[in-house]
Amino acid sequence: MTEPVVRVGIIGAGNVGGALVRLLADESRSSALLDAARSRLEVVGVAVKDEKKERPDIPASLLTTDAQALAAREDVDVVVELIGGVSDARTYIETALRRGASVVTANKALMAEAGTELIEIAFANNADLYYEAAVGGGVPILRSLRTSLAAERITRVMGIVNGTTNFILSKMTSDGTDYASALEEAQALGYAENDPTADVEGFDAAAKVAILSFLSFGTVLDGATIEREGISTIRAVDVAFAKRSGYVIKLLGIAERVGDHAISRRVQPTLVPDEHPLASVHGAYNAVFVEGVTTGPLMWLGQGAGGEPTAAAVLGDIVAVARNKVSGRHDTPFSVDRTLQSFPPGELQSAFYLSIDVLDKPGVLASVASVFGDHDVSILSMDQSGFGDEARLTFFTHRAFASDVSATLKDLEHLDAVDAIGSCLCVIDGGTA
């Protein structure tokens, strides 16, 4: 056997790392893997926190608790970072890249925070840095953006990129349950953490939007500056009303070109019409919908989480690194366009859905409607439901400026007839072929 060998060091042997070690050791795949990687992939070390833990799939001789030493080992060609978190992971990745080793990571939080710098370090050291598993789990969307769509003029990327929130919203839609019960069920099934904040408040989705936007438009990877709205305030009545009106509420991560020099990046619960391909992305599925000037709409769908699908994406990256290594080539990273501005959220135009709890008495509708008119927000349709304390007005607007809708809401809050603002959500259109 004279095939070249590519030596792999894995940092982290949890859910994903364990599945990856099993994949790399799977005899039934070894010939396909050899074909794909054009080299033999050899795991030479696995860094773990607790060396004592039972790990039947990993030979004890490979285990180490010194992740930093593994990243620094000169005979490791590819360092695979699967511990998550920002600080330690960054240290290990930088160590590997600076000595010219390539890195594969599934770490969306780190890429969203420091990706631009890491990519520059990789470039400067002739190393590859791949992170397919950071968005959409097993869905191979990032490589398509880097390769097949590299020359395409993308106008908008919209993703259902968080399985937890999609599970919760799907439950609320199919069963009519409220947010709290759906969250509880998600937690019971292991789809949501005990502290669900990162998922339900959109932090996780925002990191993925940062990555998608970087690969689609060349924006700097700064996830913290992305507009973010979660799903914890979505009410069962909104989900039900949307459903009756032909919509489903989805938490979308959106990156969108506005004019030539600005990109709007945001995470927001959105009314998606039933006929839109994103509407039928249920449960723990993830999907990314890309609109290009020439390609038209495209969508990728698959399992957004889970050890095995995520490990499959990581393995795809390791194979790509190995192919590059064998042919002596490295992938130049996408260039960052530092002239791109963040588009001001208030200047965005969209159709809106609003639900407003009102007092059930004569003249309410007229006074509410006149506030819309004051701010040039044009009403497309209105529905009145409930009685007494439960009375509620629901509006769909024509396209309006977000700032005008905000101003409308602010004024409405001060109306005597208004009990509370229920929801204010963007509405997208069909996006069909």
Next chain:
Amino acid sequence: MTEPVVRVGIIGAGNVGGALVRLLADESRSSALLDAARSRLEVVGVAVKDEKKERPDIPASLLTTDAQALAAREDVDVVVELIGGVSDARTYIETALRRGASVVTANKALMAEAGTELIEIAFANNADLYYEAAVGGGVPILRSLRTSLAAERITRVMGIVNGTTNFILSKMTSDGTDYASALEEAQALGYAENDPTADVEGFDAAAKVAILSFLSFGTVLDGATIEREGISTIRAVDVAFAKRSGYVIKLLGIAERVGDHAISRRVQPTLVPDEHPLASVHGAYNAVFVEGVTTGPLMWLGQGAGGEPTAAAVLGDIVAVARNKVSGRHDTPFSVDRTLQSFPPGELQSAFYLSIDVLDKPGVLASVASVFGDHDVSILSMDQSGFGDEARLTFFTHRAFASDVSATLKDLEHLDAVDAIGSCLCVIDGGTA
């Protein structure tokens, strides 16, 4: 400017070729294209049939009617074949490959017929042969199969890969029209040819299945041997009954691993449950659904036809060729596994939908049901509808061998109580995450 130049010769300036020339000349994209291709793409010749035809987008100096000479020109680095058909296209492609030029083609018929040989010629001459646009138009599925999923063990690929038939079936589903009217509408809108045979009888889809199966499993590219059933016999009553039962009828191209050494490849109208991601692929959209052992289910969706989306896929391939050329590398083709057998269609197991026109008289159901029993075909549910001449029995079966179902149908035809066999279609299950 010292960037390398990659010289492109285009054969065919129809719908796709014209869009491609416009894309390559688009000033607003030139910088992005330079970044993507890591070289300047220069069109040095466009071969057309009729040199006299008005072509405002193409400089007259580039036009030629001698396609063979363009393919043979030593200064052309990439030959792009967009004329379709098998014989001439093959000559041009072979000419280019044999002198070491790379080739990009959208020609599914040629790839399905002679792809294995062409890939061998490309390999022997250190040339690239890419054909992303041959399946799914603008949907970049093939590159994902070659790269991200190269190490994945794929078990089944199912595609809605023909827009014409999907448009017709979508119309029949949404409007309740019969096949003839839906076809007429498709023809009026330009979605179907005057002679629709290639689309409605599944020849086009079979060519795409051959390509998907080659990239997923390594089967030889021989489209002619694929089992094929069209949609012209699908009746409005079947579409309506499927819909009431929670299914939609789709023409699926399927390539599926059965055991370790056999692949089943077929094109067949299929009942797809509403909750399956393929069920919501409407109108002229195409989609490919891939099931992998590790990735789980994945789906790609987009516009399966049209000049611009197809040209975008061709451009993606040209960019890939240019990147390879600049880094002095060529993509080794997938190896063909000549030990793989075609799985015998009769031995396939599936749930089935059957509708049978019967005489409306006592005892019919018992005599029909007993024939199912004779062949070990177990009935899941039965429905009786219509009266007199219109009486009809509709069955869903449990999983059964296709050969047993065929034998059942043969016996049923001879029953006095049976007027005619209406339809016999496979039923797939939900395939959810």
